[in-house]
Amino acid sequence: MKSLVALLVSLVSFAAGAWTNGALWYDTNGHVVNAHGGGVLTHKGRFYLYGEHKIYSGRGNRAHAGVHMYSSTDLETWRDEGLVLQVEDKPGSDIEDGCILERPKIVHCVKTGKFVMFFHLELKGRGYNAARTGIAVADKVTGPYAFQRSLRPNAGKWPVEIPEKERNEATLRKFYEAERPWGGKAQIWGAHFNGGQMSRDMTVYVDRDAKAYHVFASENNSTLHVCELTDDYLDYTGRWTRIAALDWTEAPAICFKNGWYYLIGSGCTGWRPNAARSYRAKSIMGPWERLGNPAKGVNPKTKYGQEITWGGQSNYILELADGRALALFDLWNPKNQIDARLVWLPIDFAADNTISITWRDEYSLKGASASSGKR
Ligand code: GAL
Helix, strand or coil: CCCHHHHHHHHHHHHHCCCCCCCCCCCCCEEECCEEEEEEECCCEEEEEECCCCCCCCHHCCCCCCEEEEECCCCCCCCEEEEECCCCCCCCCCCCCEEEEEEEEEEEECCCCCCCEEEECCCCCCCCCCCCCEEEEEEEEEECEEEEEEEEECCCCCCCCCCCCCCCCHHHHHHEEEEEECEEEECHHHHHHHCCCEEECCCEEEEECCCEEEEEEHHHHHEEEEECCCCCCCEEEEEEEEEEECCCEEEEEEEECCEEEEEECCCCCCCCCCCCCEEEEEECCCCEEEEEECCCCCEEECCHHHHHHHCCEEEEEEECCCECCCCCCCEECCHHHHHCEEEEEECCCCCCCCCCECCCCCCCCCCCCCCCCCC
């Protein structure tokens, strides 16, 4: 009975033109929207929401289905577009059922016409040790996305900030290990120079000049890497830089506003929520400046406040054609990930070029249209 009432309440609030943060969201078939850690692509008059399809219980922490997509013209009414990338049954496949496939991001390459999906991939049975990037491609936004390959990026490539004359073994040695704030040591980029850099939590950002960047937590999650992609978005140019070095930032999401790039992210506590953080930069390749926790306010239902990002973790920033930006968060539920919830809140851009994001129980994006989508 209680859940029937909750369903009716959420349907009524949808009809009223608002979504309820932290509530179950339903598609037009009446099924719960199942897309986590993903993002929203704007294409030809529609919004495409996609993310990890989660299943019941702790098994939902592994990928058993793939990437699920929904589409909408108003960001409120979601049509099921199905599983656009599916895990494979074939033993030994990189994306075998039971692997970890997280934080997919889809971008449209105008030059080739293809849709390219990047994701964080952990090979089946190896926990979080593989730390790889997966790449899949489709001809249509709704897929099917064909898995191409997985890799650790930038093997043998130097970060741009290391001058030519210092590109030697002694420099690599200086960047072999760093202290973990909670004790012990972690290998950093010098140790992975030959084999390729670790890549976990991630986003892909397409800039105004159509250049795309893969931004991921590397070096055992201690440091973010910003890596330029080739014009077809299928490979790396080898131009990369370290940002937020040893800040232990995960869950990166990026937007651009009034001459500044902004990055929001989380600390490094796995599925447990922590305080969000933000950065800004004049160039996506840096330098990035630390700005602090953009989250404000408390979710009155759970009493979770800004010190734990209302129980959530950032996953994407949707830049709307009218200049607004929505920050997308997941409220994880590692014991039953199918019950993870979504939180979408507008970013407030202040006159001093800082950002804040204030908790709202509901939000309505009246007038948002995908027809003049940013890209
Ligand atoms: C989080 C990360 C998630 C997932 C999780 C596993 O910090 O953002 O995507 O990898 O750790 O514990």
